[in-house]
Amino acid sequence: MNDVLAICSHLREVRVAKGETLIEEGVRADRLYMLKYGAFEVVRDGVRVVLIKEPGAFLGEISAVLASVPTASVVATQDSAVHVADDASAAVRTQPELTYAIARLLARRLAAVTAYLVDIKRQHADSNTQLALMDQVLGNLMAMHPGAAEPGSERKDGPDH
Numbered sequence: 001m002n003d004v005l006a007i008c009s010h011l012r013e014v015r016v017a018k019g020e021t022l023i024e025e026g027v028r029a030d031r032l033y034m035l036k037y038g039a040f041e042v043v044r045d046g047v048r049v050v051l052i053k054e055p056g057a058f059l060g061e062i063s064a065v066l067a068s069v070p071t072a073s074v075v076a077t078q079d080s081a082v083h084v085a086d087d088a089s090a091a092v093r094t095q096p097e098l099t100y101a102i103a104r105l106l107a108r109r110l111a112a113v114t115a116y117l118v119d120i121k122r123q124h125a126d127s128n129t130q131l132a133l134m135d136q137v138l139g140n141l142m143a144m145h146p147g148a149a150e151p152g153s154e155r156k157d158g159p160d161h
Contacts, residue, residue, distance in 0.1 A: 004056035007097050008034045008083040016040075016076045023060050023074040030067075032088035032098075033059035038080020044072035051077065061102050064088035114141070 013036060016022050022033060022040060039053035049072060052059065059082065063070045067089040085091045085098070092099050117137060 004034050004058070004101050005036065005083070007095075007101060008085070011083040011085055014082055014084050016080045016082060018076050018078050018080075020076050021073055022076060022082065023063075023070045023072070025071065025073040026069050028063070028069045029060075030064070030086070030088050031060060032064040032085040032091060033074075033082040034085075035059060036081040036083060038082075039077045040074045040080060041077050042072045042074055058102060058105060060088065061105065064092050065102060065106075110141075117141075 011034075014033075016038065023029070023031075025044065035052060035055055035057040037055055039051060040059060041051050042049045052074075059074050060070060062068075064085075092102060
């Protein structure tokens with residue numbers, strides 16, 4: 001991730017106080033952030049998804065690549081600093097080093113999620129539950145075409161978690 005900090009060293013730095021929201025779910029700002037130091041939690045629909053604390057980590061990369069509203073809020077859990085790329089959707093189209101770094105991150109995430117889904121499928125293959133449908137989920141993920149899906153869940157009947 002330190003390669004990311006080198007790529008972004010020329011960008012402006014912003015300090016974020018503990019408890020401050022850097023990215024608000026559903027509010028488009030077209031900014032991409034790279035963590036210099038500190039920590040942030042990612043919260044989607046009120047559920048904490050992950051804590052990000054590795055210098056060079058991206059924040060807001062999904063909405064930058066998809067040119068969409070953020071799918072989660074990002075809140076500082078301690079005093080932090082980030083580099084900021086304004087006009088992020090243009091930056092990911094015109095800066096190959098930045099785009100490649102984001103692509104590597106997203107590929108690592110996809111590999112991890114796919115491995116997790118395969119594990120669930122193996123565990124529940126003979127259970128006749130919704131978890132046994134992992135082959136359909138994996139097939140849909142692998143067959144997804146550009147522009148074919150919007151971020152989020154299509155389920156309207158699911159319980160609020």
